[in-house]
Amino acid sequence: MHLAKIKKGVRIGALLAVMGYACVPGHGAADPAATQPALSEDGAQPDYQGFFNNPSFLIVPIPISNPTIGSGLGLATAMFFKSDRESKSSFFGTGAFFTSNGSWGAALLGDVAFDEDRYHTRGTTGYANVKYDFYGTQATNAGNLRHVSLNQSGALFQTLFEGRVAPDFYVGGQLRLLTVKTKFAIPELAGELLDNDGPLSNLKNNVATLGLTAKVDTRDKDYSPGNGLLIQAAFDGGLNDFTTRQAYTRATLFLNRYDTVADDLVLASHGSFCGEGGQVPIFDLCLFGSQNDLRGYAVGRYQDKTMFTLQEELRWHAFWRIGFVAFAGMGSVAPTINRFDKLLYSGGAGMRFLASREYGVNIGIDGAVNAEGQATYYIQVGEAF
Numbered sequence: 001m002h003l004a005k006i007k008k009g010v011r012i013g014a015l016l017a018v019m020g021y022a023c024v025p026g027h028g029a030a031d032p033a034a035t036q037p038a039l040s041e042d043g044a045q046p047d048y049q050g051f052f053n054n055p056s057f058l059i060v061p062i063p064i065s066n067p068t069i070g071s072g073l074g075l076a077t078a079m080f081f082k083s084d085r086e087s088k089s090s091f092f093g094t095g096a097f098f099t100s101n102g103s104w105g106a107a108l109l110g111d112v113a114f115d116e117d118r119y120h121t122r123g124t125t126g127y128a129n130v131k132y133d134f135y136g137t138q139a140t141n142a143g144n145l146r147h148v149s150l151n152q153s154g155a156l157f158q159t160l161f162e163g164r165v166a167p168d169f170y171v172g173g174q175l176r177l178l179t180v181k182t183k184f185a186i187p188e189l190a191g192e193l194l195d196n197d198g199p200l201s202n203l204k205n206n207v208a209t210l211g212l213t214a215k216v217d218t219r220d221k222d223y224s225p226g227n228g229l230l231i232q233a234a235f236d237g238g239l240n241d242f243t244t245r246q247a248y249t250r251a252t253l254f255l256n257r258y259d260t261v262a263d264d265l266v267l268a269s270h271g272s273f274c275g276e277g278g279q280v281p282i283f284d285l286c287l288f289g290s291q292n293d294l295r296g297y298a299v300g301r302y303q304d305k306t307m308f309t310l311q312e313e314l315r316w317h318a319f320w321r322i323g324f325v326a327f328a329g330m331g332s333v334a335p336t337i338n339r340f341d342k343l344l345y346s347g348g349a350g351m352r353f354l355a356s357r358e359y360g361v362n363i364g365i366d367g368a369v370n371a372e373g374q375a376t377y378y379i380q381v382g383e384a385f
Helices: 012-023 187-193
Strands: 053-066 070-082 090-099 104-114 119-134 148-166 169-184 202-217 228-240 247-262 265-278 306-319 322-334 344-356 361-370 375-381
Touching (some): 053 344, 053 375
Antiparallel strands (some): 053 070, 070 090, 090 104, 119 148, 148 169, 169 202, 202 228, 247 265, 265 306, 306 322, 322 344, 361 375
8 A cells, every 4th residue: 555545643652752762771872891780899799689779860851952843851860770680770760851842741661670581571651742843754745845733742651571582582562552632733734745635633543552572682781782782673563543444563673783893992783674564653654763763863754664774883982981972874764665765864973971880871962964964963861772
């Protein structure tokens, strides 16, 4: 089916996901010398008793300058801990933001490993009210910059549970529930961008997705890997407004590799793929720029049913708690996998401050320039990947 015939939908779920991503650590950090958890003052390993062992707390105000929702301020809080000696690091966190165009949102997040790392679970719940410009898809708005302003409000709940079935290999499932209300400033133009055969005004979407996940994790450290692989794959089936008439599927693949090339110098590589079929709502399209694929592009400016990205980043722990990164990447978005005819690319550099020695978590600021000459900066907890 041609993408122009997709059902009407919204993108607030992606913004909640981006907000959550900005407020909690990623899976890499710029300081390859950081250890987790740290030894005690006498050089002994931490004493593991109970569930919240060796806690480390982080509270970070995050300035926002985003071409999607404007300028403003976010606040991230997190508690890092280990449930037992053998499990990977865990955290609970909160995030909130508001911007100059009236957008705001808040979320609770958690990622926990337990039972000697046999099980991993992750959850997010949040609410947001956002205003932004919608450009349509590559199929409906190729070659021009037509867009319509809209306002969205909605709630998100998602959870994941994985179990270890072999060394470094985990499989599991995930569930997501999302409800969103959308109001378009110019209903007639919204109808054209969505190829809806008529004007749109107020929409309400209720979406449920259920999927399978698989993960391979051979990283030497959780938040500051110097070597190893992280491969994550997921396949989800979704129902829009809980009817099979508006069913769709979504497959994603992420691959990160980390190589120590010299003392205090790590090369991080990242690749991603997204492919979809069926009646895909707008908020579940493959969104270029989401989860920093690629930095330099506003989330949703380029979106369609298929997408790939490739990135390389050099991470240098320079001195004390200070580090630097340089990165470059490329990718494309298209209605189908055989129509990647426009390459998008970007590059940039950034600075890191090691906020948690115990767990190797950085606060970073990156500046990126895309293929269209537009410059964007990002402030976040953790790394892009």
